[in-house]
Amino acid sequence: MISTVYQLVNNMEENLAQKTAIQYFDEAKGGVVSIRYGQYAQDIRKAAGLLLHRCPDIKGRKVCLLARNGYDYLVNLFSVLLAGGVLVPLNLQKSWEEIHYEIDLVEPVYIIHDGEFADREPALTQTYGDKLLPLDGYKESQWSDKCSECEDVDALSVILFTSGTTGRSKGVMISHRNLFAPMDFFCLPFEDIQKQTGWDTSKFRSFSVLPMFHVAALTSSISWAIMGNTINLCNDLKHFYRDLAAMDSEVMAVVPVLLQTIHRDVVRGRRDRLGSLKALTCGAASMDADTMSDLVKAGFFICQMYGLTETVGDGTWNNSQDPADIHSVGLCDPKREYKLDQGELCIRGDSVMMGYYKDPEGTAEVLDADGWLHTGDLARIDDRGYVFLTGRKKHVIILGSGENVSPEELEALLNRCDAVTESLVREEKGKIGALVYCGEGGQDKEAEVQAYVTEMNRTLPLYKRISAVHISAEPLPRNAAGKLLRT
Numbered sequence: 001m002i003s004t005v006y007q008l009v010n011n012m013e014e015n016l017a018q019k020t021a022i023q024y025f026d027e028a029k030g031g032v033v034s035i036r037y038g039q040y041a042q043d044i045r046k047a048a049g050l051l052l053h054r055c056p057d058i059k060g061r062k063v064c065l066l067a068r069n070g071y072d073y074l075v076n077l078f079s080v081l082l083a084g085g086v087l088v089p090l091n092l093q094k095s096w097e098e099i100h101y102e103i104d105l106v107e108p109v110y111i112i113h114d115g116e117f118a119d120r121e122p123a124l125t126q127t128y129g130d131k132l133l134p135l136d137g138y139k140e141s142q143w144s145d146k147c148s149e150c151e152d153v154d155a156l157s158v159i160l161f162t163s164g165t166t167g168r169s170k171g172v173m174i175s176h177r178n179l180f181a182p183m184d185f186f187c188l189p190f191e192d193i194q195k196q197t198g199w200d201t202s203k204f205r206s207f208s209v210l211p212m213f214h215v216a217a218l219t220s221s222i223s224w225a226i227m228g229n230t231i232n233l234c235n236d237l238k239h240f241y242r243d244l245a246a247m248d249s250e251v252m253a254v255v256p257v258l259l260q261t262i263h264r265d266v267v268r269g270r271r272d273r274l275g276s277l278k279a280l281t282c283g284a285a286s287m288d289a290d291t292m293s294d295l296v297k298a299g300f301f302i303c304q305m306y307g308l309t310e311t312v313g314d315g316t317w318n319n320s321q322d323p324a325d326i327h328s329v330g331l332c333d334p335k336r337e338y339k340l341d342q343g344e345l346c347i348r349g350d351s352v353m354m355g356y357y358k359d360p361e362g363t364a365e366v367l368d369a370d371g372w373l374h375t376g377d378l379a380r381i382d383d384r385g386y387v388f389l390t391g392r393k394k395h396v397i398i399l400g401s402g403e404n405v406s407p408e409e410l411e412a413l414l415n416r417c418d419a420v421t422e423s424l425v426r427e428e429k430g431k432i433g434a435l436v437y438c439g440e441g442g443q444d445k446e447a448e449v450q451a452y453v454t455e456m457n458r459t460l461p462l463y464k465r466i467s468a469v470h471i472s473a474e475p476l477p478r479n480a481a482g483k484l485l486r487t
Helices: 005-015 037-054 071-083 096-106 116-120 123-131 176-180 183-187 189-197 215-227 237-246 256-267 289-297 360-366 407-414 442-457
Strands: 020-026 031-036 062-066 086-089 110-113 132-134 156-161 171-175 205-208 230-233 251-254 279-282 301-307 315-318 337-341 344-348 373-381 387-392 422-428 431-437 466-472
Touching: 005 037, 005 071, 005 215, 020 037, 020 071, 020 237, 031 037, 037 071, 062 071, 062 096, 071 086, 071 215, 086 096, 096 123, 096 171, 110 116, 110 123, 116 123, 123 132, 156 176, 156 215, 171 176, 176 215, 183 189, 183 215, 189 301, 205 215, 215 230, 215 251, 251 256, 256 279, 256 289, 289 301, 337 373, 360 373, 387 407, 407 422, 407 431, 407 442, 422 466, 431 442, 442 466
Parallel strands: 020 230, 062 086, 062 110, 086 156, 110 132, 205 230, 205 251, 251 279, 279 301, 431 466
Antiparallel strands: 020 031, 156 171, 301 315, 337 344, 344 373, 373 387, 422 431
């Protein structure tokens, strides 16, 4: 198995050169551009050569990436790692205050950007003008460097910032060993799909819509290159259907909002809008079991997965299409160790992060002396080894009676109400309350929601019953990664 970016790029040239690596819709040309692995590798080497020309001592120094998804983004991403730099992808949707904090924390030698954030926030140029490099600068590079093998696979290679639902984002430190440790676990499930369905997954093309600063997009860019498959880049969700029609794809990693969009198309008889799409990998947040079951019945293959930024996305994978298992996030990676500590899922192994950047206290809170990462997720594991998540430890509401209530459990029940778009369960003066958004005109649905909650409460123990429901006129607040803010 390939275990470094150096080996990955060499493999692109030596074994995959004529295969299509990346496709994207070019607005200027009005059509799809296809890049083969041989060209992909050459561009990565040119970008790495330019970095080394500008900064010969780039090894171990941080390079931020602040740009929209795209081919140039991927080229620069791999070039930083190939040259020995420390890659720091930043979330384009964050505020100037958040980006300023993260840049100052890591003290990068360069910030590679596409101009979009700088146009929105001129302070970026005013503050870091001497560090800014254009995302497409490598195209004029006269330097192409073969680079060398990674000298220390346990050295810092990537810093990924967490989404920060309850405070400042933390910089998750990842080594080359961490980054490549779960790659066989990410690749093997597609062999299982082939066995179950007869589909030739070696020819699968992946439709990529997740932001590149997210751990799932980062690891997918590596795992799909290892398998030698094609990634079809959708650089803007507003062009979702156009790009999917232009670049037919069999598989896509989805978050809940995309799963709902696909489900809506299927139930409304618009399956043809999705082309050859047939396999969906679901992660990043809890998925609605009924929605997944509907899609399985419609002929889709649903892959449930669970992982954290702190484990480079490694954790569990569920390829079972049995309705009895659809609520589970699946079976554990056999190369890692797992345990439950007072109901909290803990993981140990090579995919577990090095720690949080410049935050020893935060690191000590989740990573113990024996190497166990305390995920913060409450779970149960059945006698077959299937993992079922039951909530977040830090979100658990502890009532005066000493009873523990998982808000996620109640939110999942609330969200089954046809009138509810999204909900947030919280403690209110020692009791359970809920803030509910019902979409536009939601105030008119208050009676329907109240009636649903009344019936729901009859199925719950007294301490879990919702005593107050508030209808929000606006969508519930979320962070830049789309997760509900619980502060």
